[in-house]
Amino acid sequence: METSSSFEAAQSSDGRYRLLVEAITDYAIYMLDREGRVTSWNPGARRFKGYEADEIIGRHFSIFYTDAERAENIPALALAEAERTGRFEREGWRVRKDGSQFWAHVVIDAIRSPEGDLVGFAKITRDLTERRAAETKLRESEQQFRMLVHSVTDYAIYMLDVDGHVASWNAGAQRIKGYAPEEIIGRHFSNFYTEADRAAGLPRTGLDTATRNGRWENEGQRVRKDGTAFWAHVVIDAIRDDDGKLVGFAKVTRDITERREAEAALQAAQATMIRSQKLEAIGQLTGGVAHDFNNLLQVISGNLQLLSKDIAGNARAEMRVQSALAGVARGSKLASQLLAFARRQPLEPRVVNAGRLIKGMDEMLRRALGGEIEVETVVAGGLWNSLIDPDQFENAVLNLAINARDAMNGDGRLTIEASNAFLDDDYVRQHDELSAGQYVMIAVTDTGTGIPADILERVYEPFFTTKTEDKGTGLGLAMVYGFLKQSGGHVKIYSEMGSGTTVKLYFPRNLASEDALVTAPHGEIEGGEETVLVVEDDDEVREVAVSMLTQLGYRVVKAKDAASALVVVDSGIPIDLIFTDVMMPGALRSPELARKAKERLPNVAVLFTSGYTQNAIVHGGRLDPGVELLAKPYTREALARKIRHVLANQAQRRVAQGSQHPANERALKGTTVLLVEDDDLIRLTSTEMLSDIGCKVREASTAQEALKILDEGTVDILLTDVGLPGVSGLQLARDVYARWPGLLLVLATGDSGVKSEAARLGALFIMKPYTPESLRLGLEQALKKQP
Numbered sequence: 001m002e003t004s005s006s007f008e009a010a011q012s013s014d015g016r017y018r019l020l021v022e023a024i025t026d027y028a029i030y031m032l033d034r035e036g037r038v039t040s041w042n043p044g045a046r047r048f049k050g051y052e053a054d055e056i057i058g059r060h061f062s063i064f065y066t067d068a069e070r071a072e073n074i075p076a077l078a079l080a081e082a083e084r085t086g087r088f089e090r091e092g093w094r095v096r097k098d099g100s101q102f103w104a105h106v107v108i109d110a111i112r113s114p115e116g117d118l119v120g121f122a123k124i125t126r127d128l129t130e131r132r133a134a135e136t137k138l139r140e141s142e143q144q145f146r147m148l149v150h151s152v153t154d155y156a157i158y159m160l161d162v163d164g165h166v167a168s169w170n171a172g173a174q175r176i177k178g179y180a181p182e183e184i185i186g187r188h189f190s191n192f193y194t195e196a197d198r199a200a201g202l203p204r205t206g207l208d209t210a211t212r213n214g215r216w217e218n219e220g221q222r223v224r225k226d227g228t229a230f231w232a233h234v235v236i237d238a239i240r241d242d243d244g245k246l247v248g249f250a251k252v253t254r255d256i257t258e259r260r261e262a263e264a265a266l267q268a269a270q271a272t273m274i275r276s277q278k279l280e281a282i283g284q285l286t287g288g289v290a291h292d293f294n295n296l297l298q299v300i301s302g303n304l305q306l307l308s309k310d311i312a313g314n315a316r317a318e319m320r321v322q323s324a325l326a327g328v329a330r331g332s333k334l335a336s337q338l339l340a341f342a343r344r345q346p347l348e349p350r351v352v353n354a355g356r357l358i359k360g361m362d363e364m365l366r367r368a369l370g371g372e373i374e375v376e377t378v379v380a381g382g383l384w385n386s387l388i389d390p391d392q393f394e395n396a397v398l399n400l401a402i403n404a405r406d407a408m409n410g411d412g413r414l415t416i417e418a419s420n421a422f423l424d425d426d427y428v429r430q431h432d433e434l435s436a437g438q439y440v441m442i443a444v445t446d447t448g449t450g451i452p453a454d455i456l457e458r459v460y461e462p463f464f465t466t467k468t469e470d471k472g473t474g475l476g477l478a479m480v481y482g483f484l485k486q487s488g489g490h491v492k493i494y495s496e497m498g499s500g501t502t503v504k505l506y507f508p509r510n511l512a513s514e515d516a517l518v519t520a521p522h523g524e525i526e527g528g529e530e531t532v533l534v535v536e537d538d539d540e541v542r543e544v545a546v547s548m549l550t551q552l553g554y555r556v557v558k559a560k561d562a563a564s565a566l567v568v569v570d571s572g573i574p575i576d577l578i579f580t581d582v583m584m585p586g587a588l589r590s591p592e593l594a595r596k597a598k599e600r601l602p603n604v605a606v607l608f609t610s611g612y613t614q615n616a617i618v619h620g621g622r623l624d625p626g627v628e629l630l631a632k633p634y635t636r637e638a639l640a641r642k643i644r645h646v647l648a649n650q651a652q653r654r655v656a657q658g659s660q661h662p663a664n665e666r667a668l669k670g671t672t673v674l675l676v677e678d679d680d681l682i683r684l685t686s687t688e689m690l691s692d693i694g695c696k697v698r699e700a701s702t703a704q705e706a707l708k709i710l711d712e713g714t715v716d717i718l719l720t721d722v723g724l725p726g727v728s729g730l731q732l733a734r735d736v737y738a739r740w741p742g743l744l745l746v747l748a749t750g751d752s753g754v755k756s757e758a759a760r761l762g763a764l765f766i767m768k769p770y771t772p773e774s775l776r777l778g779l780e781q782a783l784k785k786q787p
Contacts, residue, residue, distance in 0.1 A: 011439045028125040034118055036061050036079050048127050050097030064094045081117055082108040103132040137705035156253040156465050162246055164189050164207055176255050178225030192222045208509035210236040229259045306547050349387045350515040354440050355379035355418040361394055363627040365401055372411045380419040384506035386440045394478045400444040400503050407448025417443040434490050445502040458775050526644050527552030530576035534558045537584045548636050558704040560584045562593035569597045575604055582610035585770040607646045668779055670692030676706045676720035689772045717782055737761045744782040
């Protein structure tokens, strides 16, 4: 009983705290006797545990433990520790009345009498379920973040201490930098910087900036463990504790080498595009200038050549004419070089052996370079063929040779080599518009002064020259560059001051057999008696061409544009050759004129001329197959030879005109035909056709004029075009059929849709363009219908 009274005394020794304990609901505060039975119960205990006081007082506190812990005798061990040490503190799962569990923080204090005797235990329990859940979630989040950081391989993510030593190391850092964690942790991060950056204090700058501003961001070269450099994007963030004290740095590094290479490639592509756009702009400007300029030169050249006939025997005048013609030639060469640079010259490529072409140039080179220049040509055995324009190739080599002569001041050694070459992937990656593969290489080497390195990249620019003002136009290398690019090749210059220059030309190999090259004929100029249709929009150029052809003996018909030329073709005039400018105004283009003309006159030959062909008959920088071109300005000799060449090649001669049916001609002879045609040229040629077969012809240009003539009653056959102005030819036929039903009607048109209407009127139908033969047959059929 003494013990019981002592326990009660202890309970009541300080009664003023009872109200405080009874008011607490966030903690379960209750008493246990020495055996662990509950002796008091506060509201917090009732809320946590779920028991009312009368349900739990007197029961053993082990009821709050899980079965597993009771099996391990944890409640008894807890009391024993509290009795032995005075206090027991743990966290663990506890069980409510309803069987649910919660995470609890438990403190058990031993209660002793003033004499030191154990009288019981004070137990305080706090529900930490929410806190534990939050801590668990935080731990999981930290673990996930740790796993994330350590599993990232595209970024190097690691920590530095306040002095810059590596404190952590993820898989990305190991992959990018090459160090294992045990190799780098503890070492200073400046190991990743280049010697130059370390000397410049860049690592310290990064830490200082991050310390001051909270962040430092930089791109630059970094060094891997194996010593190789890479481009890196770096971010350093300062890490501070809750008091703002710097505790270290977070460092993120990304390997951006590929991105930098891609950006460099993009910049190179943009530069290429800009160069291409500049080239295109120059090309368009050059094309327009060349067209007008060459037309002007053609007028001057043509008139000078025509004038030379009139001043024959006047030596002084002849000298001046030849001097003027030499100026025309220089102007023509200038325009040609501009077109070559802009890749607008029409190439006529052939499969050739470049070594053979170079050997054939020997005499020409020696004449151009002078006796003081030693020339050596070296052609490797088994040289491959190339598809190139032979004339432009010779021009390119000659230009390089003349440049070399000037660089050597007329005294030195020029070597021209031809050999097979292979350009690999590494080489072509450094050059625009170039493919790896097999090439024929032509090297032109001089012993001249060389080209300064700072201007070496500018030598291809048009009009750029290091020569004095009177020594060159600055278009030679520009022309070579354009020709090589247009031929699918490549040009490279190697030069050293005082040691000379080598220019290497690369032409793609062609596997086809070598073409036989036909040498242009020389000797006396030959003309002819064929009929040539000259189509040219420039009046002066047209008249010059007509005069030249007339002097050569040809019969000439002229037209100012393609549409007018087609009218001439449709008229039935026998034409052997159409000589047409490529670039002319109007909806009908010259190539379309040629096509339509060949549909109507299958045997007609076509020769184009132009100072600038653009894309009309040139595609991919090359003349379309079967196309013949005479570049402006041309000489009388070049025109004569080209026309004979075209006529001979196509084996076309003007078909002899006239009737092969004399009996039928006698039937038509004396017949009066009223020809109604609004086009003066067609009316003129048709009148000639009708006269040739013996008809009497009366002419009218409108339906009204025709009706007036018919009122006179002197016509046997009405031959009318359908497309007349005002009243159509079809309506005229209807009116004539109504007023003069016995008059023979013949309708001429290119529209076959009027055949049925012609039949209802009893009229014959002739399809335009008609020939003398088809016209004769139509009239004969009309006469046969006469009763």
